[in-house]
Amino acid sequence: MNKTYTETELDDVIQRLVQRHGARRAEVIPILSELNETFGHIPVEALGKIRRAINAPEEGLFLADSHLYATASFYSMFSLQPVGKHVIRFCESAPCHVVGAREVIEAIQDHLGIGIGETTPDNEWTLLTTSCIGLCSVAPVIVIDDQLYGNLTPERIPDLLAQAQGGEA
């Protein structure tokens, strides 16, 4: 989900997050996580604002905005671009793979008409991958938004997607 926001709103959110977590370097990733959750992605202009708000000289300062960019672009749970209304993350690790994940992913791609890392033209769906989420006993597994779905088969996909979409509306 991507919320639209104004500059002041962004400032407010960042100020609130920094205040709650603390202006420490150890809090950078928790702050970015929450920002990502709030807006669906991390607005690039937020990075400089966060850098200036972090103030713990004993831990060493971030010297440039690019340090924050480096951090934000590294982690797979962060997105620097807006994503679709619903995000599908599928596990492509070996334990899912050997019990049929490939067929499931092909079914999703066929159904939505998008590839991995892409968003549907109507901005409804984004398809991403995730590393193993530790649900190998019910593999193959996908995550739609925050909801987990296991024991998947290609046949279940159309219904599942319709259901996930309906639950949100």
Place this chain on the structure above:
Amino acid sequence: MNAPRALVLVSNDPASVERGSEDVFRALQAEIRGHQLQDEIKVSTIGSVGEQDDLPLVMIYPEGVVYGPIGADDVRLLVEEHLIQGHIVRSLVGRMRESVGEIAWLRTRSGALPVQQRVVLGRVGIVDPESLDDYLIHDGYAALGKALFEMTPQQVIAEVDKSGLQGRGGAGFPTGRKWEFVRGAGATPKYIICNADESEPGTFKDRMVIEGDPFSLIEAMTIAAYAVGAAEGYIYIRGEYKLGYQRLENAIQQAEERGLLGDNIFGKDFNFHIHLHAGAGAYICGEETALIESIEGKRGQPRARPPYPPTYGVWGKPTAVNNVETLANVPPIIRNGGEWYIQFGTEKSRGTKIYTIMGNVNFTGVIEVPLGITLREVIDIYGQGMKKGGKLKLAQTGGSSGSIVPASLQDTPMDFESWRKAGVSLGSGALLICDEHTCVVDLARTILNFFHYECCAKCVPCRMGTHRLYEIMNDISIGRGDFESLAEIQALGLDMEILSNCGLGQTASVAVRDILKHFRAEVEEHIRDGVCRAGVCKITTAPIYIPREAVIR
């Protein structure tokens, strides 16, 4: 408040939730309220319980009966028969039996089975993970009390040393020695880090502990802090473990309220604070120095080592980084003594090990058994045999960075020593069991794709190596491979092992090289004949074998 006469626990790990455990929980609450029993019977949730075939589970204590799988429709019968009449509902009882002391989930099929021994998972599935009271009743904080009142920090370290406890994150470094290094390091302050960034594919043992017994982790970290002289600690939990995060957050808060964490613990002159830190999705952050970088708000790229974390860790200070499973072993060791721990496992590999079993077996889930049992035992007894009567082709141990074990090695005891001799890494304890429908080329391609994706791109051997290896295997899987590239895999893999900065690059080629070692004929078939005997690879182009030197590039 009077103690409830019965405790009902509903499993609500993600796998159970997927199968409707939340509906069961709500139905139970409603049914119990309908009978006006809410003051007598407590309903709560637990995290994972290990064995995952009969989910969702409902456990009723004090009887210790485990029901499963339970749907919302079964709830009325359970309440009326068991909780009101006091009869066990035989038809709903799960396939496992109640626990008996430390030895839990005894399988019933035959008399002479190696029994699971639960040291680490002893409480998982038995205590309410959100209640400190419940933890205290089950020997919780007895170990910390003993350490603080009866032992010096040196004695704590000596006890852990005596137990022979080795790190369970994969490297197997002796825990006592690590603590000694941190204690002996000159600089202050010192830190304890619990590595809960469990991202190795196929590994979910730490999630069991975090979700099922979070207080034990807090207690263990406090003991470790006392031993090494740290006043602050971090738990780095991977971002995907949302339930685990909540559980730990709650556990930290409750422990702080009772004076078991924070300033003057147990009224002693000993302070310890824990910061809970969620990751944001990066496999490499399981590497200890990458994890430290990540805590510091940076890209999770491993540092050059030495210096190692015991001398130069988070914020440049001495830091003990311990895996969840390792730490969870500490309270039982302190409580019962190092001598007691030695009885489990083999001479050189002490204690128990948690394995996660998955893939083409009938039963998938978690077991905790003494080190040294064989793969065959794991598959036949705990895995209940291969799915659909299939034949074991190979097993991958220890997640993506682990080894490929062919069926011929299934009788080798699984302990650190024997496997090291056989050239196999025990790793994180993941056991991915594959039958003959698994294509080794396709498996290697999948594993390499993972490394290619998760490589942090800091050092060249790994960045280029994972990419190139993936390219080669992908080519082979679509029928465009050549024989020269097989030699390239060997050479490149060896270079990566020697030259890479961290474990990711050093182990990324292990699986593919093992596959070449044990299943070379099958790989060659793909190249020479364009045939995938497992029928997995979609070889569309007719195989045209062109020697490399004839190709103009």
